Amino acid sequence: MARKYEGIAIGTFLAAFSIFMYVSTFSIKKLTESSIGSQFVPQLVAGGIFICSVILIATEWKKIKAVSDESARLTAEASKPVQSEESALAEEPANYKSVTVTVLLIIGYMLLLPYVGFLIMTALYLVGQMLLLTERSKWKVGRFSIIAIVTSLFIYYIFRSVFHVMLPMGILG
Amino acid sequence: MMEMVLEGFASVLTFNGVLMILLGTMLGLLFGSIPGLTATMAIAICLPITYGMTPAEGMALLMGLYIGGVSGGLIPAILLKLPGTPSSIATTFDGYPMSQKGESKKAFSYAIIASFLGGLVSILILMLISPPLAQFALKFGPYEYFAVALFSLTLIASLSGDSLVKGILSGLIGMAFALVGSAPIDAFPRFTFGMSSLDAGFNLLPALIGLFAVSEILITSERKVKSLKGKALDYQSKGAGLSLKEMSAQSWNFVRSSAIGVGIGILPGIGGGTSNILSYIAAKNQSKKPEEFGKGTPDGVVASETANNASVGGALVPLISLGIPGDTVTAMLLGGLIIHGLTPGPLLITQNGDIVYAIFAALLIANVFMLVMLMGGMRYFVKLLSIPQNILLPIIIVLCVVGAFGVNNRLFDVSALLIFGLIGYFFIKFGFPLIPIILGFILGPILETNLRRGLMLSQGDFTPFVTEPIAAFFLGFAALSIILKVWQGRKTKKSGSALDI
Numbered sequence: 001m002a003r004k005y006e007g008i009a010i011g012t013f014l015a016a017f018s019i020f021m022y023v024s025t026f027s028i029k030k031l032t033e034s035s036i037g038s039q040f041v042p043q044l045v046a047g048g049i050f051i052c053s054v055i056l057i058a059t060e061w062k063k064i065k066a067v068s069d070e071s072a073r074l075t076a077e078a079s080k081p082v083q084s085e086e087s088a089l090a091e092e093p094a095n096y097k098s099v100t101v102t103v104l105l106i107i108g109y110m111l112l113l114p115y116v117g118f119l120i121m122t123a124l125y126l127v128g129q130m131l132l133l134t135e136r137s138k139w140k141v142g143r144f145s146i147i148a149i150v151t152s153l154f155i156y157y158i159f160r161s162v163f164h165v166m167l168p169m170g171i172l173g
Numbered sequence: 174m175m176e177m178v179l180e181g182f183a184s185v186l187t188f189n190g191v192l193m194i195l196l197g198t199m200l201g202l203l204f205g206s207i208p209g210l211t212a213t214m215a216i217a218i219c220l221p222i223t224y225g226m227t228p229a230e231g232m233a234l235l236m237g238l239y240i241g242g243v244s245g246g247l248i249p250a251i252l253l254k255l256p257g258t259p260s261s262i263a264t265t266f267d268g269y270p271m272s273q274k275g276e277s278k279k280a281f282s283y284a285i286i287a288s289f290l291g292g293l294v295s296i297l298i299l300m301l302i303s304p305p306l307a308q309f310a311l312k313f314g315p316y317e318y319f320a321v322a323l324f325s326l327t328l329i330a331s332l333s334g335d336s337l338v339k340g341i342l343s344g345l346i347g348m349a350f351a352l353v354g355s356a357p358i359d360a361f362p363r364f365t366f367g368m369s370s371l372d373a374g375f376n377l378l379p380a381l382i383g384l385f386a387v388s389e390i391l392i393t394s395e396r397k398v399k400s401l402k403g404k405a406l407d408y409q410s411k412g413a414g415l416s417l418k419e420m421s422a423q424s425w426n427f428v429r430s431s432a433i434g435v436g437i438g439i440l441p442g443i444g445g446g447t448s449n450i451l452s453y454i455a456a457k458n459q460s461k462k463p464e465e466f467g468k469g470t471p472d473g474v475v476a477s478e479t480a481n482n483a484s485v486g487g488a489l490v491p492l493i494s495l496g497i498p499g500d501t502v503t504a505m506l507l508g509g510l511i512i513h514g515l516t517p518g519p520l521l522i523t524q525n526g527d528i529v530y531a532i533f534a535a536l537l538i539a540n541v542f543m544l545v546m547l548m549g550g551m552r553y554f555v556k557l558l559s560i561p562q563n564i565l566l567p568i569i570i571v572l573c574v575v576g577a578f579g580v581n582n583r584l585f586d587v588s589a590l591l592i593f594g595l596i597g598y599f600f601i602k603f604g605f606p607l608i609p610i611i612l613g614f615i616l617g618p619i620l621e622t623n624l625r626r627g628l629m630l631s632q633g634d635f636t637p638f639v640t641e642p643i644a645a646f647f648l649g650f651a652a653l654s655i656i657l658k659v660w661q662g663r664k665t666k667k668s669g670s671a672l673d674i
Contacts, residue, residue, distance in 0.1 A: 010603055014342065021349065028363055036628060038356035038363060041621040045348050052342045059338065094395040102394040103595065106570065110587050122571055129567035135397045144564070151568055155575060163222045165579040
């Protein structure tokens with residue numbers, strides 16, 4: 001039932017954000033002799049976000065009320081198993097742990113990149129991310145490692161010598 | 174004009190130019206055909222590498238990617254019932270039933286020729302419309318520009334996604350991100366919170382790559398990746414091809430679907446993802462045998478594939494003549510122009526006519542490459558469908574990181590990439606459309622600059638914004654698009670509740 005209040009939560013967050021944004025514009029100084037300064041458009045945008053979030057909260061609130069009126073009918077319908085061709089292909093429910101670990105992996109990759117260097121860090125990240133995306137029964141650590149090392153070398157070579165992007169060398173430098 | 178066209182061809186018909194178009198079309202087809210990878214992603218990753226190229230070569234690569242990316246989606250749509258890109262959703266309706274009947278080769282022939290013709294018509298229309306449109310837009314001053322930008326933004330917010338409030342919020346949030354950094358006109362640093370890396374604001378590239386590539390990968394990482402192997406129907410290289418008679422029977426379908434594709438493409442905010450479905454519906458409604466739709470009629474495949482490629486030329490019209498992007502891909506192409514020091518807008522054709530005509534030439538060549546590659550290499554593209562995503566996606570993240578890093582050789586842009594990736598992820602999760610955020614990001618500064626410039630010109634008077642005829646016209650349309658959307662929402666709500674009873 002957490003999803004029910006999702007819209008209201010987002011609306012509240014955005015409204016709070018717009019108030020914070022509006023307050024921050026007070027520090028913007030007017031430097032030109034004009035009817036509006038650099039604070040005008042930010043205040044307009046903040047105001048717009050505030051108004052729209054209030055509308056969002058209101059419509060979501062109405063929806064929840066409407067849903068609870070017919071909730072009995074709807075839950076009866078929702079509990080019916082959906083028999084379609086798609087359901088055979090249907091995937092498992094979303095695994096937010098996996099998303100979180102992916103984000104953490106990217107953060108780790110990013111932070112360590114300047115110290116460890118592109119080649120080693122990329123290979124390590126690739127193996128980690130590949131393992132995360134694969135079911136444990138299908139883990140092929142050797143194969144993944146070879147692909148990771150070759151890819152890392154290949155990207156490094158292409159970007160360094162063809163596109164002249166200086167990737168961090170790290171401990172190999 | 175002919176002279177300019179020839180000049181355009183001359184500037185891309187170099188060894189490097191042709192190589193870039195070839196490479197772009199191939200990569201585009203690849204990204205388009207692998208479900209989960211899109212043309213937008215391909216362009217996002219390739220944008221940073223156009224840095225080191227000449228503008229004509231860079232544009233050649235990007236145009237190849239665009240044409241290839243939109244076309245590649247037909248392969249999994251027909252074989253797997255999975256649209257490779259949103260532009261090929263309607264292709265699955267009849268393409269997959271055709272494969273089930275053992276007519277996959279025929280379906281491919283129809284789809285490929287439809288894509289080619291739709292693309293060709295739209296590129297020719299683009300070449301005819303944009304120079305005079307740009308000429309007209311040269312008269313625009315700050316009032317008109319403000320109005321056009323506002324019009325585009327409202328149209329985008331109301332057209333993409335189902336909720337008007339979410340669309341507008343999304344556009345405003347994009348504008349809010351663009352506010353970070355030095356203000357236009359007086360360069361006062363805003364919302365930098367004392368961080369010097371924020372002084373120049375967020376760079377467009379990490380924002381684009383984050384919103385459109387990283388977010389998609391985060392969505393995919395919610396599940397363990399399953400292999401597509403075994404799901405694909407066999408591609409029969411044997412079987413009936415296509416006769417000239419069968420092809421000419423589709424002529425009216427080609428014309429109608431091209432017109433729908435170009436028209437939808439020109440409107441900001443919607444493109445191939447919408448036009449293929451609308452064109453399919455139009456074909457079905459006008460057909461003498463609508464009951465055959467969905468059971469494997471070539472008409473459906475032709476309608477969908479003609480329209481999605483026809484949207485390519487349409488979407489480029491506002492970009493080239495006004496400097497206003499109409500969809501995600503053109504937003505990225507706009508970034509590509511800026512990277513090469515070109516100023517998008519009506520002056521582009523007069524000042525950098527060579528580049529504009531090089532873009533036209535590259536599009537025409539890429540369209541032919543697409544036809545040849547798909548006709549000759551279908552067997553190999555089908556094999557690519559079995560590349561496992563658990564190996565592909567991590568590599569794409571690395572390419573995103575390298576691309577963002579390459580912008581300024583600093584890690585700040587990589588963190589911006591991740592931040593925008595997370596924003597994109599939450600936007601998708603909570604049903605907010607992504608296109609308005611990026612267009613708000615691009616159009617926000619245009620709006621502000623022209624508003625302030627206009628007010629300086631009028632000495633603080635707001636009235637010229639509504640009394641200048643062209644400006645008033647666009648502002649009127651902006652208001653109309655919002656009113657129409659609200660009214661439409663009311664109507665569907667009413668008819669929806671009527672159905673419940």
